[in-house]
Amino acid sequence: MALRVNFLRTFLLGCVLIAAAGGCKKDVKSDKPGPDPDTNSGPDAQRAGAKPMLPNRPETDSVSWPDLSRTKWKRLDLQNPSKQNVLDCELRIDDAGVDLNIDIFNGLGTQIGFSPRQAPNKLKKLAVTIEEVGTYFVRVQAAAPKDKSVFAILCNWEEKPPEVEPVGTPDPVVPPKPIRGHRPPHHEHTPVSAAQTEDEKIENGTEGRVVQSYREGGNAVLNLDKGASAGVKVGTEGRVLEGKSGRSPLDGGQFTVTKVIDDTHSVAKTNARSLGKNNRVVFFVK
Numbered sequence: 001m002a003l004r005v006n007f008l009r010t011f012l013l014g015c016v017l018i019a020a021a022g023g024c025k026k027d028v029k030s031d032k033p034g035p036d037p038d039t040n041s042g043p044d045a046q047r048a049g050a051k052p053m054l055p056n057r058p059e060t061d062s063v064s065w066p067d068l069s070r071t072k073w074k075r076l077d078l079q080n081p082s083k084q085n086v087l088d089c090e091l092r093i094d095d096a097g098v099d100l101n102i103d104i105f106n107g108l109g110t111q112i113g114f115s116p117r118q119a120p121n122k123l124k125k126l127a128v129t130i131e132e133v134g135t136y137f138v139r140v141q142a143a144a145p146k147d148k149s150v151f152a153i154l155c156n157w158e159e160k161p162p163e164v165e166p167v168g169t170p171d172p173v174v175p176p177k178p179i180r181g182h183r184p185p186h187h188e189h190t191p192v193s194a195a196q197t198e199d200e201k202i203e204n205g206t207e208g209r210v211v212q213s214y215r216e217g218g219n220a221v222l223n224l225d226k227g228a229s230a231g232v233k234v235g236t237e238g239r240v241l242e243g244k245s246g247r248s249p250l251d252g253g254q255f256t257v258t259k260v261i262d263d264t265h266s267v268a269k270t271n272a273r274s275l276g277k278n279n280r281v282v283f284f285v286k
Contacts, residue, residue: 037070037145047109050075050137055087055157056273063100063140064148074138078130080159087130089113089138089155093122099143100151104128107135118143161214161221202239202247205282206230210240211265213275222255222268224281229263231285240272241280250278257283 041063043049050073053059061072078087091102102124104113113128130136138155142148196204208226215221222240226232240253255270 037065037068039068041069041071044073045071047073047137055155058152058154060152062150063142065142065145066148070142072140076136076155078133078157083158083160085130086127087155087157088127091124092152093149095149098147098149101141101143102126103139105137159215161216201284202282206285208281210279219269220272224266224268226283227260227262227264227266232257232260232266232283236283238281238283240278241282242278
């Protein structure tokens with residue numbers, strides 16, 4: 001009888017131990033970490049794969065923690081000093097009730113701007129002081145595992161116009177003495193007719209170059225290498241050309257001459273945000 005009781009106790013104790021072991025295994029399994037929230041984000045989930053964006057121009061993108069695309073990195077290349085030396089960024093979130101973070105890093109990857117708290121109006125603003133021009137990074141992330149939304153980001157950088165040296169009066173040009181029996185070449189421009197199309201105006205216009213450009217208010221100011229001797233007057237219109245050759249107009253590159261300095265220099269204004277490396281122009285001389 002005693003042997004049977006001892007056997008029953010041993011059997012029950014074994015069942016308890018087996019159940020306890022099964023419960024422990026279950027707890028360990030529940031602590032397994034979830035998937036990487038940037039599994040599907042692509043190269044721009046890392047700072048090294050940041051996509052370039054232009055200052056003063058909005059950029060649209062999206063993040064989604066549920067879809068494992070939590071992070072987007074953007075790269076800003078600041079080339080000219082600012083009036084206030086402040087990089088002022090805005091993050092606009094499309095979906096209500098969603099929280100996205102915006103953070104700013106310098107070229108070495110050191111965080112210099114930290115995301116503000118969740119904003120009820122779906123707009124976050126983050127401004128940082130920039131000590132020197134160069135490369136900077138902006139990171140946008142879904143804040144919580146439920147967050148996903150399309151967003152727009154805009155980083156304003158108001159460039160300081162460079163100091164322009166006054167253009168002095170050029171030395172008078174002495175024309176060469178004509179050679180007997182030789183007829184000098186006759187240079188003239190084709191007058192612009194109101195009936196001409198813009199392509200015809202560009203093709204028949206007088207080509208020149210941008211000597212210097214800088215921003216003033218919302219416009220770009222252009223110092224040009226054509227003046228009164230080329231028929232350029234105050235009010236003369238023209239276009240910035242794209243590329244190193246050809247007569248393809250730059251989008252938004254219309255300009256109007258505001259001042260004629262002398263025979264070979266004039267000043268114009270354009271609404272173009274950036275000329276890039278394009279320094280050729282064509283004047284519509286009438």
